[in-house]
Amino acid sequence: MTTGATTPDAAAGVAAGAPDGDPAGERLRRWRLVLGGDQADGTGCALSGRDAAMDGTLAALYGKGDKPQPGRERAAGLGASAPSVARWLGDIRTYFPSSVVQVMQRDAIDRLGLASLLLEPEMLEAVEADVHLVGTLLSLNKAMPETTKETARAVVRKVVEDLEKRLAGRTRATLDGALDRSARVSRPRHHDIDWNRTVAANLKHYLPEYRTVVPERLIGYGRAARSVKKEVVLCIDQSGSMAASVVHASVFGAVLASMRSISTRLVVFDTAVVDLTDQLDDPVDVLFGTQLGGGTDINRALAYCQSQITRPAETVVVLISDLYEGGIRDEMLKRVAAMKASGVQFVALLALSDEGAPAYDRDHAAALAALGAPAFACTPDLFPEVMAAAIEKRPLPIPDTA
Numbered sequence: 122m123t124t125g126a127t128t129p130d131a132a133a134g135v136a137a138g139a140p141d142g143d144p145a146g147e148r149l150r151r152w153r154l155v156l157g158g159d160q161a162d163g164t165g166c167a168l169s170g171r172d173a174a175m176d177g178t179l180a181a182l183y184g185k186g187d188k189p190q191p192g193r194e195r196a197a198g199l200g201a202s203a204p205s206v207a208r209w210l211g212d213i214r215t216y217f218p219s220s221v222v223q224v225m226q227r228d229a230i231d232r233l234g235l236a237s238l239l240l241e242p243e244m245l246e247a248v249e250a251d252v253h254l255v256g257t258l259l260s261l262n263k264a265m266p267e268t269t270k271e272t273a274r275a276v277v278r279k280v281v282e283d284l285e286k287r288l289a290g291r292t293r294a295t296l297d298g299a300l301d302r303s304a305r306v307s308r309p310r311h312h313d314i315d316w317n318r319t320v321a322a323n324l325k326h327y328l329p330e331y332r333t334v335v336p337e338r339l340i341g342y343g344r345a346a347r348s349v350k351k352e353v354v355l356c357i358d359q360s361g362s363m364a365a366s367v368v369h370a371s372v373f374g375a376v377l378a379s380m381r382s383i384s385t386r387l388v389v390f391d392t393a394v395v396d397l398t399d400q401l402d403d404p405v406d407v408l409f410g411t412q413l414g415g416g417t418d419i420n421r422a423l424a425y426c427q428s429q430i431t432r433p434a435e436t437v438v439v440l441i442s443d444l445y446e447g448g449i450r451d452e453m454l455k456r457v458a459a460m461k462a463s464g465v466q467f468v469a470l471l472a473l474s475d476e477g478a479p480a481y482d483r484d485h486a487a488a489l490a491a492l493g494a495p496a497f498a499c500t501p502d503l504f505p506e507v508m509a510a511a512i513e514k515r516p517l518p519i520p521d522t523a
Contacts (some may be wrong), residue, residue, distance in 0.1 A: 124445075125473070133256055135148070140377035146166075149165075149166040150166055150168075150172065151271060151326075152166070153166040153176075153181070154168075154172070154175065154176055154179065158376065166518065171216075174212070174216070175216045177212075177331055178209060178212045178216060179214050179261060180228055181209055182209075182225060182228060182229075182233070183232075186350075191414045199475065203285055208242075208250055209229075210226070210247040211247060213225050213226075214249060220345065222249045223249050223251045223253065223254075224414070226248055226249060226253075226254065227253050227254075228250075230257060231473075236257060236260075236261060237261075239257060239258060239261060240261060240264065240265055240266060240269050241269065241271040242268060242269050245258075245269065245272045245276050246272065248276070250276045250277075250279050250280050251280060252280060252364075252365050252368050252369070252474070253364070253365065254276065254279050254280070255276070255280050255281075255364075255368050255408065256364025256365055256367070256368060256413065257364075258273050258276065258277060259277075259295060259364065259367070259368075259408055259409070259411060259413050260361060260364065260413040260414060262409060262412070263412065264504035273359050274405060274409070277401065277408055277409070278405050280368070280404070281368075281371075281372055281404050281408070282373045284368070284501070285372055285404075286376070286441075287501075288372060288373070288376065288501055288502075288504075288505075289376045291502075291505055292341070292373065292376050292377075292504070292505040292508075293379075293380060294385070295505035295506065295508075295509050296377075296380065296384075296505060296508055296509055298509070298514065299508070299509035299510075299512040299513050300350050300351060300382050300383070300512060302315075302363055302513055314339055314340070315340050315446065318340040319336050319338070319339055319340045320334055320336070322338055322340055323335065323336045323337055323338060333441055337342045344433065350382045350383070350435065351383050351384070351435050351436070351437060351512055352383070352384045352385075352386070352430070352431075352432060352436040352437070353357060353377055353384070353385045353386070353389065353428070353436070353438075353439065353506055353508070354385075354386045354388065354426045354429065354436065354437070354438045354439065355373070355374050355377075355387045355439050355441070356388045356390070356422050356423065356426050356438060356439065356440045356441065356442075357370045357371075357387070357388065357389045357390070357441045358389075358390060358417060358419070358422075358440075358443065359385060359389045359390065359391055359411045359412060359413055359414075359415075360389075360391060360413070360414065360415065360416070360417050360445070360479070361413050361414045362443060362479070363411055363413075363441070363442070363443065363472070365472070365473075365474035365475075366441050366470075366472050366473040366474050367389070367411055367413065369473045369474055369501050369504075370387075370423050370441055371387070371404040371407040371408050371411075372404050373403040373473075373501075373504060374401050374404065374407065375401055375402070375403070375407070376388040378401035378402065385401060386398045386399070386426075387401055387407065387430060388425060388426055389410075389411050389419070390417075390418065390419070390421065390422035390425075391412070391414070391415035391417060392415060392416040392417070392418045392421070392447065392448075393418075393421075393427055394418075394421055394422050394425045395410065395411075396425070397410050416447045417442070417445055417446060417447045417448070418446075418447055418448035419440070419442055419444070419446045419448055419453050420446065420448035420449045420450075420452045420453040420456065421448055422440075422460045423438075423440070423453060423456045423457065424452075424456060424461075427456055427459070427460060428440055430460070430463075430465060430482070433464040433465045434463075434464035434465075436464075436465050436466070437465070437466040437467075437468065437508065437511045438460060438465055438466070438467050438468070439468045439470060439508075439511075440467070440468070440469045440470070441470045441472070441473050442469075442470075442471070442483050443471055443472070443479055443480060443481040443482065444469075444471065444482040444485040444486055444489075444496060445481070445482045445485075446482065446485060448487075450485070454488055454489070454492065456477075457489060457492055457494055458492050461492060461493060461494065466511040466512075466514060468494070468507060468508075468511050468517065469486075469489050469494050469495070469496035469497075470496070470498065470499045470507075471486070471496050471497060471499075472498045472499070473499050473504060474498075474500070474501070474502075475500055475501065477498070478498055479498055481496070482508055495517070497517075497519045497520060498520070499520075500520075502522065503518065506518050
């Protein structure tokens, strides 16, 4: 494959946008778009019209940067001006589906060094907003001029609101059920009786002649109460590699904070520790309160979280980190062991995102597993189930791919 080839995701977008036609010719057309048209691609296929325009947008990002060859227009770069990039962003949204546009935007930022152009409002208005773009904007936050910040907040808010719509309802429903089940009472009212557990607990009182169980001990669900039942501490590593996890954790933090039966604390850290709990009513404020990048001191962050715990047996601590510790490793592990010994439910997530298996410190992950706190990557869709299991003090639903 030539060096001007597109990425697999962009190639899928090329195929998805292809019209029906002669199978052999269509196959050559797709390969021509994927390979970039160098003489060695072997297709012998010429493009025109919409296909040529699509090829131009791909070449601008994935081209080699050579001078155009006779009979072909190869942009091989987006230039350094915001207007030319904005036009290119408009073009790719014309030719490719949204999922592919997001991939190409990320590639443009990485391959062509376009992050600085995101500081200009007209650029932000042209991009397709997604979690990865939010991470890039947050990393640029300190360098962002005031004229751009409102536009950037609008972009971040759109992504956050989309995530809340997708995740909030299921999260609240799942955790409400877990909270009710974790608050069982021994003298329940009739309509609060958990019959499955009541029967299981009274099987020794089975009367064969009557073919029935005498329920000497009733087990019931706790009635919903206004008081706080559980305390959750989200401890989030804000190093640059954790950008997508920070975005999702901030949204979940806001959702948990909206539940009166859960007291939620959100702490972010690098080598310093910042408590953003008072901003949880707006996850956008939380995100702009983070500072992606820098070192990592997990021990210091856990020390702060430990100092905030007042009801260990009713507390869930969720550490979201790739576990590359720059602090004192042994002290970090001692803190985890001490929290677990006091009754805290400790959850270690290597990532909270849809990005698949992350890079992480395997030695630290193994050490946590030896303490009974296995570390694993978690998708946003799985997170409510993980929290429900932690609240109910049952085994966590660890994915097979962890």
